[in-house]
Amino acid sequence: MIWNHRITRIAVGLLLLTIAIIVSLPAITGFTSRDGTVNARFAIVNAPIDGMISGEPAKVGTPVNEGQTLAEINNPRVNRAILASLEADRNTARDRVVALKAERDALTALREQLSKRLDIFREATISNLEREVEILRKKVQVSQAQDLAAQVDLSRRMDLESKGILTQRMVDAARAAGAATGGEVEISNLTVDQLEQRLTALRQGIFAFGDGQNDVPYSRQRQDEVIVRIGDLNSRIAENETRAAEVDKQLIEERNRVGSLESATAIAPFDGVVWSRSIVNGSNVVLNSELMRLLDCREMFVDILVPEVDYDEIYPGLAAQVRLFGRSDVFNGTVVSVKGSSAAVDSDSFAASLPVSSQRNARIRVHLDPSFMNDDFANFCQVGRTVQVRFPKHGIGLTNWVKNLWFSIF
Incomplete structure (x- = not known):
């Protein structure tokens, strides 16, 4: 029979050897992992204020752009007591300014x-x-004339007395009359000087008071009191105007604060897709409570497991090839981290579950280069889809295999 021929047996053996080589070739030339999953992080959008959801929030699977409104929150129960108190203080200060200005006028x-x-x-x-x-000047002139007449009479009497015609007594009487008229002239001149001094002072606005002139100091004192009062009113007006201006500044800040607590809008921090949400129209929320989660498709990556014996062969920066199951397209990637089997894993911020290791497997994270998946919001950027990841191997590594075998035996 044909199966007993030597050529047939050789051909079958070569065929089996070729098949074995082809099957073993991927393991010889590189590392291949079939448990990879496309993954990405998501951002949690929290409530900026207390209140109630107004309108329909963005639904799950809705693509959103950066700055787009995700949900609107209204809070009609905002405390306005401080705002009302500030408004009352401002109005009081303004009313005081009006009253003080009226009094000043x-x-x-x-x-x-x-x-x-x-x-x-x-x-x-x-x-x-x-x-x-x-x-008084006229009186001075009259007094001077009388004094001159008295001096002439005294001189004449003294001549007559020297001749023995008049007695000494008559000369003394004339001398006394001359002294009296001279005193009157001096008194009149002093009185004129005094009145001229008062007149000069009056012209300069200084009153030299006399009897029966009490109206002048009263008017001046009253006027000084009014000036002092006006100065005090100006100070109080300036103080209340400053107070009103400062309260206006506080009112602006308080209105802004109340406005920010009355209503707020949750906006998308980046382009992405709504991964999940925990609110509906009419939901009551509190400050910092979770509203929804946005899938961040800007950085896609794959987490895989490989035997830990190959830990040193895979390192950050190593190029990788990624293929989605069901597609023939091959995507490029780069190893960003390599962790041991016992390394702690935090998966709270990942959209897809990380592969669970039950053996000694190293955890490899591969960053995917930009592709159509980054913008495939309708399919959640392919997150959660299984992939096959392959790394190139430099050399067969026979020496390491022999060393590992020798270490296991001895």
Whole structure:
């Protein structure tokens, strides 16, 4: 029979050897993992305020753009007590300013009236003093004439007394009369000087008071009191205006705060797709409670397991080839991390589950180069899909195999 021929047996053996070589070739030339899963991180969108969801939030699977509205929150129960108190303080300060200005205007009018009265009285007093000065000057002239007549009479009597015609007594009487008229002239001159000094002081606005002129100091004192009061009112007006301005600034800040607590909008921090949500229209939320999760498709990666004996053969920066099950397309990737089998794994921020290892397997993470998956929001960027990952191997590694075998035996 044909199966008993030597050539047939040789051909079958060569065929089996070729099949064995072909089957073993992938393991010889590289590392291949079939338990990989396309994975990505998601971002948790929290509530910025307390309140209630208004309108329909973005649904699961909805592609969103950066800055797009995800949900609107309204809170009609915001505490407005501080805002009302600040508004009352501002209105009170403004009302005080109006009242103080009205009082200042009234006192300003009173000060003008007192000033006019003082000017009128001063002009009248100046006019009276000028008349008195003129009268006294006339009296001085009369007194000087009388003094001259007395001196002439005294001289004549002294001549007659020397001749024995008049007695000494008559000469003394003439001398006394001359001294009296000279005193009157001196008194009149002093009085004129005194009135001129008062007149000069009045013209400079300084009153030299006399009997029966108490109206002048009262008007001046009243006017000074009004000026002091106006100065105090100006200070209080400035103080209340400053207070009102400062309260206005506080009101702006408080209105902004109340406005930010009355309503808020949760927006998308990046382009992605809604992975899950925990709210509906009308849901009550509290500050920092979770609203929804956004899938971040900007950085895609694959987590795989390989035997830990090959740990040193796979290192960060090593190129990898990734193929989705069911597709013939091959995507490029790069190893970003290599962890041992006992390394702790945190999977809270990953969209897909990490592979579970029950043996001594190293955990390899491969970053995927940009591809159509990064924008495939309709299919959640292919997250969770199984992939096959292959790494190239440099050399057969027969020496390491022999060393490992020798270490196991001995």
